[in-house]
Amino acid sequence: MERVILDLDRIEGEARIIIDVDGGFKARFIGLDYRAVERIMERQPLYRLPLIASRICGICFISHYIASLKEIYRLKGRRIEDGEAETLEYANTLQHIVDNLLHFFVMSSSDVARLTGKKDYVEQARKKALKLFTEWMMIIARAFGDPVHPMIGFIGSVPSMKEIRERTRGEERRLARETLSLTEEGLRLAEEMLREASSLYPGSNYTYIALGSRSLIAGAPVNPETGETIDPERIIRERRAAGHGYIRAVIHDPPYRAGPVSRLLAAGALNSSTLREYSNTPLIYHLARLLELRRELEMLAEDAAPEPGEVEARGLVEAPRGLLIHSYTANGELRVSVVTPTAINTIAIERDIENALNTIKPRDKKTIEEVAATTARAYNPCLSCAACLVHVRR
Amino acid sequence: MRIAFISLSSCNGCQVSFLTLVPWLQENGVEIVAEPFIDGRWSGERVDLAIVEGSVFNEEHVRILKEVRRNADKILALGTCAVYGGIQGILRLTLSGGEAATDPDAPRPVTPRPVSEVIDVDALLPRCPPPHRMLAGVIAGLLGIGGEPERLTGLSVCSQCRRKMKPIKELRFRVDFDPAEVDPDTCFLSQGIICLGPVTVGGCGAHCTGRIPCAGCAGPALDLVLMRGLRPVDKLAHVVSALSGRSYEEALEALEQALHGYLAHTFTSSSSLMLSKPRARIIEYVRR
Numbered sequence: 195m196e197r198v199i200l201d202l203d204r205i206e207g208e209a210r211i212i213i214d215v216d217g218g219f220k221a222r223f224i225g226l227d228y229r230a231v232e233r234i235m236e237r238q239p240l241y242r243l244p245l246i247a248s249r250i251c252g253i254c255f256i257s258h259y260i261a262s263l264k265e266i267y268r269l270k271g272r273r274i275e276d277g278e279a280e281t282l283e284y285a286n287t288l289q290h291i292v293d294n295l296l297h298f299f300v301m302s303s304s305d306v307a308r309l310t311g312k313k314d315y316v317e318q319a320r321k322k323a324l325k326l327f328t329e330w331m332m333i334i335a336r337a338f339g340d341p342v343h344p345m346i347g348f349i350g351s352v353p354s355m356k357e358i359r360e361r362t363r364g365e366e367r368r369l370a371r372e373t374l375s376l377t378e379e380g381l382r383l384a385e386e387m388l389r390e391a392s393s394l395y396p397g398s399n400y401t402y403i404a405l406g407s408r409s410l411i412a413g414a415p416v417n418p419e420t421g422e423t424i425d426p427e428r429i430i431r432e433r434r435a436a437g438h439g440y441i442r443a444v445i446h447d448p449p450y451r452a453g454p455v456s457r458l459l460a461a462g463a464l465n466s467s468t469l470r471e472y473s474n475t476p477l478i479y480h481l482a483r484l485l486e487l488r489r490e491l492e493m494l495a496e497d498a499a500p501e502p503g504e505v506e507a508r509g510l511v512e513a514p515r516g517l518l519i520h521s522y523t524a525n526g527e528l529r530v531s532v533v534t535p536t537a538i539n540t541i542a543i544e545r546d547i548e549n550a551l552n553t554i555k556p557r558d559k560k561t562i563e564e565v566a567a568t569t570a571r572a573y574n575p576c577l578s579c580a581a582c583l584v585h586v587r588r
Numbered sequence: 589m590r591i592a593f594i595s596l597s598s599c600n601g602c603q604v605s606f607l608t609l610v611p612w613l614q615e616n617g618v619e620i621v622a623e624p625f626i627d628g629r630w631s632g633e634r635v636d637l638a639i640v641e642g643s644v645f646n647e648e649h650v651r652i653l654k655e656v657r658r659n660a661d662k663i664l665a666l667g668t669c670a671v672y673g674g675i676q677g678i679l680r681l682t683l684s685g686g687e688a689a690t691d692p693d694a695p696r697p698v699t700p701r702p703v704s705e706v707i708d709v710d711a712l713l714p715r716c717p718p719p720h721r722m723l724a725g726v727i728a729g730l731l732g733i734g735g736e737p738e739r740l741t742g743l744s745v746c747s748q749c750r751r752k753m754k755p756i757k758e759l760r761f762r763v764d765f766d767p768a769e770v771d772p773d774t775c776f777l778s779q780g781i782i783c784l785g786p787v788t789v790g791g792c793g794a795h796c797t798g799r800i801p802c803a804g805c806a807g808p809a810l811d812l813v814l815m816r817g818l819r820p821v822d823k824l825a826h827v828v829s830a831l832s833g834r835s836y837e838e839a840l841e842a843l844e845q846a847l848h849g850y851l852a853h854t855f856t857s858s859s860s861l862m863l864s865k866p867r868a869r870i871i872e873y874v875r876r
Contacts, residue, residue: 196811199693202709203624203628203629204624204625204628206600207600208597210693210694222689222693224693224694225694226646226648226694226695227645228598228645228677228679228697229597229675229676229679230676230678231675231676233678234675234676234678234854237854238854239763239765240764241764241765241800241801242800242803242854245796245800245805246675246803246854249599249601249674249675249716249805250599251599251600251601252598252599252600252601252602252603252604252717253600253601253604255599255601266656296625298609300625300626301626302605302623303626306627310669320626321611322866324607324610324611324626327607327608328607328608328609328610328611331604331608332608338795339717339793339795339796340601340792340793340795341604341605341608341720342601342604342605343601343716343717343805344795345795345796345798345799345800347799348767349767349769350768350798351767351772351798351799399715399739406699422844432799437691438691439691439693439694440691440694441701508591510805578598578599582676
């Protein structure tokens with residue numbers, strides 16, 4: 195056996211993992227979708243950009259919408275008012291809730307069942323999660339008109355939280371309480387998964403990156419371990435268009451890790467020694483995702499609207515999967531750059547697949563595929579987002 | 589009753605919309621044999637209904653669709669990508685397959701196109717995505733488990749828009765706008781801002797047009813589908829002519845001037861239906 199090619203399933207979009215087996219495992223993570231969304235956006239009037247941006251992804255549509263809208267505020271030299279920021283933070287919080295529910299309890303359920311051995315329990319949790327997911331999507335529909343690709347508003351027409359509360363009639367409070375009990379079950383499963391498997395799925399060294407605030411829409415990118423501020427333009431320059439199919443992966447040494455683990459580090463809710471205790475495993479992403487979900491649900495259950503504070507007009511948000519950058523320039527012609535969390539995480543995903551395979555040393559194709567898929571899915575990769583951004587020769 | 593969901597090149601938003609129906613379908617005894625987020629990929633089992641989202645971009649998509657046609661009694665092309673090619677349909681206008689091939693380990697690209705241009709389908713449900721109640725009705729109708737299937741509607745987005753149409757005073761149009769300068773209760777077109785509401789199929793609820801002009805994500809209105817010679821800009825010109833009292837030719841000229849350089853029909857540009865329309869200026873706009 196020289197090579198294993200796995201078309202990854204239970205993710206958003208299409209990805210392939212190519213593993214060279216002989217002489218130590220080497221992995222390549224490639225995106226198969228090509229949707230050229232940056233170029234499409236460059237042919238649009240500004241008001242359409244958030245709308246098109248939300249079509250990059252059918253799961254984190256709100257995060258793309260908000261990143262795009264924030265960047266248009268910057269282009270127009272407009273300030274994001276406190277009331278608008280509050281609504282945008284609330285909308286992104288809803289986005290995180292539905293994505294975290296879907297990813298852990300549905301898309302990763304086969305990994306959770308395999309690593310904990312609790313197949314029936316996980317299956318029951320999945321059914322509950324799907325029902326709750328549906329109810330949360332209806333909350334989004336009530337608040338913003340549609341469950342998928344909702345209308346969050348434009349400059350000067352973002353609805354106030356008072357309007358939103360009238361539309362949802364406080365339903366999210368009840369639903370948050372119901373979802374909390376499932377989240378506690380999920381946390382127990384995630385902790386068990388870590389105890390059982392973290393040493394088999396070790397990580398290595400990373401440059402963690404997240405917006406340096408407790409808000410999901412405010413702040414500038416930082417490395418939470420060092421406190422160093424990271425210029426988003428540098429991340430845009432660090433993209434490379436070769437070797438990962440249609441993903442323009444962000445190349446940095448040590449590789450970046452974006453997402454819930456980085457956010458918890460930035461918020462001081464997780465520390466580096468805990469990460470080392472669990473051998474920097476990518477499986478800790480599941481635990482981090484559920485810890486965030488619990489915090490967000492507790493906040494909504496107590497009817498406490500998220501308060502982002504001062505939000506700078508700039509296309510930066512924390513999408514559920516991690517830091518998302520929309521950067522536009524309009525000197526005559528509009529130029530659009532979108533950096534997604536999956537593009538930021540691509541190299542870390544590859545490295546972690548190699549780490550796990552070289553630790554477990556599986557000999558059969560099925561086990562190689564399982565280990566690689568479990569590792570990649572821990573990051574909740576989204577190829578609809580990441581694989582549409584390569585610029586090709588005209 | 590057995591359903592499979594198949595996902596091609598898309599944002600997966602239609603699939604997310606379908607997911608919200610899964611508990612309801614299961615309560616009605618429908619077996620979902622493949623749903624990519626839940627079970628992974630469809631592996632060729634016989635099904636009563638295959639629902640396909642997304643558009644075709646590579647050889648693998650073509651192979652899957654042919655296999656779906658052989659193994660599904662009925663096929664629903666779901667969403668604007670599957671029906672008209674979606675936003676990524678722009679690739680049909682700007683790239684040949686060879687230009688887009690960047691990785692030898694990825695499937696070879698083919699001419700991007702909607703599902704119905706590769707296989708015969710039994711139902712088409714555009715919109716981005718269709719409202720989930722509409723989707724539920726169509727699925728129920730196709731499976732014969734009750735519900736009201738969606739009927740063809742001749743209504744456009746304007747039929748659900750809360751803004752009021754008013755006379756157009758001056759034939760001067762623009763594609764972008766400053767929200768501070770528009771009246772929130774008056775039709776965008778009446779204020780000289782191009783809105784695709786009149787040329788876009790209705791039923792979406794017109795959630796956007798309270799704040800921004802319609803971008804046409806639902807796909808063309810029925811008259812544009814039925815009349816091959818009618819372009820979206822022609823129909824807009826008729827509306828503008830009626831609202832301004834000026835001739836159709838004058839209205840058309842003003843609209844075409846404003847649209848120059850923009851991709852107006854962002855969501856449908858790879859469909860043969862739209863490309864076959866005469867003097868398809870969308871191609872010029874894209875190749876500029």
